[in-house]
Amino acid sequence: AEVDEQTVIGNKGVKGDSEIVRCDENDDGLTRYERYLKYATQTLLQMGGIIPICAGRMHYVYLVGTILVYAGVLAVILQRAFDSENDVHDKWSYFMDIARAIGIAAALVSLHREGVQTLLGPERTPLRDYAIKQSFYKRWIASVPINALGPLVVIVLEQVMDSRLVDLSLCDSEKDRVEMFGLARACRMLLAAQFALLIFCQFHVNSFLDFMVDTFSQQLMSNPDAEQGVLNWGLLQAMMRIAAKRLEGTYVTLFTGTVIGFVPLVVDVVVGLGDERASGACAGPSWNWILRQLVAVLARTALCLQALLGAASVTEKCCRTKYFVNSLISDNGPILDLDRAYLVRYIEDSGAGFYIKSVKVTAFAVAKMCYVLGAFIFAIFVQAVREHLV
Numbered sequence: 001a002e003v004d005e006q007t008v009i010g011n012k013g014v015k016g017d018s019e020i021v022r023c024d025e026n027d028d029g030l031t032r033y034e035r036y037l038k039y040a041t042q043t044l045l046q047m048g049g050i051i052p053i054c055a056g057r058m059h060y061v062y063l064v065g066t067i068l069v070y071a072g073v074l075a076v077i078l079q080r081a082f083d084s085e086n087d088v089h090d091k092w093s094y095f096m097d098i099a100r101a102i103g104i105a106a107a108l109v110s111l112h113r114e115g116v117q118t119l120l121g122p123e124r125t126p127l128r129d130y131a132i133k134q135s136f137y138k139r140w141i142a143s144v145p146i147n148a149l150g151p152l153v154v155i156v157l158e159q160v161m162d163s164r165l166v167d168l169s170l171c172d173s174e175k176d177r178v179e180m181f182g183l184a185r186a187c188r189m190l191l192a193a194q195f196a197l198l199i200f201c202q203f204h205v206n207s208f209l210d211f212m213v214d215t216f217s218q219q220l221m222s223n224p225d226a227e228q229g230v231l232n233w234g235l236l237q238a239m240m241r242i243a244a245k246r247l248e249g250t251y252v253t254l255f256t257g258t259v260i261g262f263v264p265l266v267v268d269v270v271v272g273l274g275d276e277r278a279s280g281a282c283a284g285p286s287w288n289w290i291l292r293q294l295v296a297v298l299a300r301t302a303l304c305l306q307a308l309l310g311a312a313s314v315t316e317k318c319c320r321t322k323y324f325v326n327s328l329i330s331d332n333g334p335i336l337d338l339d340r341a342y343l344v345r346y347i348e349d350s351g352a353g354f355y356i357k358s359v360k361v362t363a364f365a366v367a368k369m370c371y372v373l374g375a376f377i378f379a380i381f382v383q384a385v386r387e388h389l390v
Contacts (some may be wrong), residue, residue, distance in 0.1 A: 005287045030138060037144045048197035051120050063112045067105060074101045096261045104194050104222060116156025119246050127208050136211045147203035150306060151196035154299045158192050195268050198250055199303045205243050206310035212236055215315040217324055224330050226339035237352045248356045255304045261297040262326020265290060265380050267315055268372055304368060312363045315353035322347040
């Protein structure tokens with residue numbers, strides 16, 4: 001870990017072309033549109049408290065301010081959760097918001113505890129410097145709209161479900177209590193926006209790692225130098241381990257906080273707490289509430305799984321790189337190239353990939369999670385439909 005810090009963040013690098021060199025702010029070759037994307041990305045990450053606005057010790061002040069904001073959000077949600085006028089569904093909804101707020105706060109603390117400001121700025125920008133050095137910075141910035149599309153769709157979907165379908169789940173005597181634009185609604189919008197920004201940060205870093213592995217293969221194909229390939233792969237491993245170390249806490253906390261949101265749905269469907277509302281005038285099934293919450297939780301879970309799939313794709317690319325290197329045969333060189341064989345063995349023995357808490361994220365592991373969650377969600381949906389028809 002200390003060697004990785006010195007190589008990537010300490011800016012000492014390793015010998016040869018794989019050394020990370022500090023690049024000037026205007027030496028990135030971006031067009032005006034791509035510069036707008038770069039500044040927009042930096043502004044969004046700063047607004048979300050993911051990276052500090054200023055360098056130095058002042059970023060701790062900014063982190064404390066951000067945590068205090070979410071402490072206030074949590075206090076508002078707790079106050080509404082224990083409101084005696086709320087029915088069982090309102091209390092369950094606030095419980096889901098509490099779990100999400102705790103997960104987001106834990107993700108922010110994990111990012112700053114691991115020193116994300118030394119990876120994405122403003123103190124140092126090793127990702128940007130490496131991308132400019134390896135000539136894929138423009139492609140990385142161009143991928144920002146695609147990475148932002150999924151989180152943006154989930155924000156819009158969640159707000160639509162919270163505003164339109166909420167009328168379907170309430171009877172006429174309860175609609176007067178609903179705060180369509182109240183403080184609780186504003187807190188939920190803030191949580192949804194922060195969740196989307198954290199997921200976007202994961203997508204953004206995963207795109208960098210993906211381009212990094214592709215660039216290694218392209219450079220090796222144009223210049224089949226095994227010694228330089230070993231040096232470049234060593235730097236690639238260090239960069240990947242540092243990025244995974246900075247983000248692993250966000251993967252765990254966000255996914256855990258999202259999956260906990262299924263607990264109220266299970267209790268409502270299996271135990272049957274939602275068969276009748278607290279008010280006798282509003283007796284009736286809880287079908288609309290279950291549908292609204294299921295869609296919202298399912299959308300957030302899909303985003304978390306998409307981020308995990310992005311990390312798994314980086315691991316799979318690292319595993320396939322050795323096959324690509326082994327197939328490279330130089331026109332002028334020998335067919336049985338010992339240097340190439342050593343590079344293939346070096347890549348294989350390195351075990352490069354995206355690790356979360358020392359566990360390699362693979363496509364097979366993410367697929368198993370998708371199967372289990374899919375079966376779980378299908379069981380909830382079928383049980384809810386059965387109760388609704390009965």
